[in-house]
Amino acid sequence: MSATEQAGQAPGHPEGLADRLGAAVRLREDGRSEEARELLVRLGAEHPEDAEVAYQTAWAHDVLGLEAEAVPHYRRALSLPGLSETDRRGALLGLGSTYRVLDRAEEAVATLSGGVQEFPDDAALRTFLAMALYSAGRPKEALELALTVVADTSADPGVTAYERAIRHYARDLDDLS
Numbered sequence: 001m002s003a004t005e006q007a008g009q010a011p012g013h014p015e016g017l018a019d020r021l022g023a024a025v026r027l028r029e030d031g032r033s034e035e036a037r038e039l040l041v042r043l044g045a046e047h048p049e050d051a052e053v054a055y056q057t058a059w060a061h062d063v064l065g066l067e068a069e070a071v072p073h074y075r076r077a078l079s080l081p082g083l084s085e086t087d088r089r090g091a092l093l094g095l096g097s098t099y100r101v102l103d104r105a106e107e108a109v110a111t112l113s114g115g116v117q118e119f120p121d122d123a124a125l126r127t128f129l130a131m132a133l134y135s136a137g138r139p140k141e142a143l144e145l146a147l148t149v150v151a152d153t154s155a156d157p158g159v160t161a162y163e164r165a166i167r168h169y170a171r172d173l174d175d176l177s
Contacts, residue, residue: 016039017047025056033063044073051080055091067098074098089119093128108132112127123153144170 002148009146020043027036037060043050044057065115074095077083081093099108112129119125124171126149134142145168151163 017043017050017053021053021056024060025163028056028060033060034059037064037066048076048081051064051082052075052084053088054080055083055087058091058094062094062098069102070098071095071102089122089125091116092118093125095130096125097128100128100135103135105132105136107137109136123149140173144173 001047015171020039021043024039024043027033027039032093037057039054040057040060043053047053054073054077057078058070061067061070061073066139074091077091078088078095092111096108096112096115097100099105099111109129110133112125112132115125116122116129126145130142131138132142133145150159151170154163
């Protein structure tokens with residue numbers, strides 16, 4: 001269960017941590033990101049082995065444009081047990097996207113590829129992987145993946161009418177037939 005879903009103390013959290021973590025998330029959601037970051041940094045220092053605190057701390061740094069500072073928090077969150085599936089997906093996407101913003105495209109590709117392997121049906125992870133592939137100088141792979149995501153997720157009548165063709169070209173962009 002993530003901090004935004006918690007009401008009271010979550011299993012595995014020390015006394016009072018769930019309430020303080022929830023308060024920090026609410027601060028971030030209310031646009032009080034710097035206050036949230038300050039509280040989360042304190043919580044992280046007090047609870048360095050809590051994956052959810054690390055994830056929320058990374059997110060708070062990202063929201064403020066402090067991508068380089070977010071990286072170690074994302075990495076710690078992903079290395080510790082205890083993240084919900086939703087938060088793990090978010091941490092993988094956040095870390096991969098952050099690497100891309102920091103011009104660390106190969107690390108972005110590796111992180112997001114791992115996320116896609118773990119969660120193959122997650123369209124957001126696949127979309128961010130397409131962007132990372134482009135940033136890594138692999139535009140053909142990026143477009144192939146992006147076209148596949150469009151074909152897999154679009155309900156647009158124009159896309160669904162041409163889904164077969166889109167999937168064909170996603171497999172072989174160089175086919176002109």
